[in-house]
Amino acid sequence: MVIKLTNTVKEINNNSVTFYFEVNPITDDLANLDYSKAFTTNFSGVTLTYSYTGNGKLALLVDYNATDVQGQGISVQIDTTQSGLASFEHYVQSSYSFVVDPDNNVAASPYAPSTYNQAQAFRWIALAVSLLFLGVFIISLFTKRYIGVEMMGVAQVAFFGLMIITEWEPILASMSYMSYVNGVNAQIQKDTYAAMETPSPLSGLQIDAPMISNFNCVLIFMLLPLLVALVLFVWSKVTKILSRQNMLLEYSKTALC
């Protein structure tokens, strides 16, 4: 049996980290395998929970309370013959090594419960502030648009600036909940267990390599004023009332710019 680490996610609310593996070859009996018997690791002072989610995807939840597992080199010995299942009897032993480095850029270090509580409150604060920014921006669209544009730039720097920090601690990680200041984009990922192609400070901000993953709904939002302007322009050409023609033309220009 061969395994491959596809994603590492540090849970944001407690001292645990989940490792997602791809297991090969994929057989029906993988669901019946006792992974705690078949897998031996050099993790110490932690609790391991294996869960097979189907289609060759295995999740390993590691609960640590006092151990700093960030950056630790982990070796996994796989011996399925220990499982007692006939279909695995002829599998040869194998091993796999990896380093603990969560893809969501949150350090897998032990933090006090008070830190997690603060982080949880901070997430709500960050979310509220980002919504406040959006609200003020929407108001500015009807008055002085450049004020809104310049103000949003500050919030966007506060969000994107997080990419210069590696290994966020939970409170700082909560700042990433400000993503709404960049508009809304739909996550386009076939495999939800797979890590993004980008380094962890970027994937922690949900920035993936394909442009379509980061800039989809926003592009539609950008195209919307252009389409409205086009419709108004065509309408101004079709209508026969002169005053309406001029008014529609003016609205068309306003929508465009």
Added chain:
Amino acid sequence: MLCFEYQWVASFEVFALYEGHNDVAKLPASLVMLVLSFIIIVGMLVLLKIRPVPFGAYKTAFRNTAFCQNYYWYLIASRFVLMSIMVFGSQFKYIGFACMLVPFVNFFILNSKKPYESKGDLGRAMGNEAITFLILGIYSYYAAFVHRTDHDQTLNITLPYIVILALCACIALNITFLIKTILMFL
């Protein structure tokens, strides 16, 4: 369009740097998105120059000199530079200090060129640059000097709250001018 510039630059540069063609289906769609958004952005920049009247306040709020009238070209370029430094340098520990140069230079350009017609607008824009500088300063300190296990020191716990307070100050600063404008309309 201007509002999404940072997002566009980050998406474009990350696409250029890290696209590993792992998902072939996404590549043509990404290229179409890139070309389409590029056409919109360049089109707007050209229109801002050759058809300034419909842009309204983007032109009328600025003094009638060549630099001031094209201030938004400068702003767009500075945002492009800032995001490029972040994306290309995100792996370097001290890159935050290079990022801080951008709002620092912007602040002094605003102070020396005074592109806005109104002094209040100028103060607001300088306030925005000062807040950006402060936030990047805090992030730079974190990136360069704070180890993940030092999070519980008083200063390190306080800094994210200062970022939030700075953002609230930014909202207050800008909304004051918006309310003033609304009251003038009324």
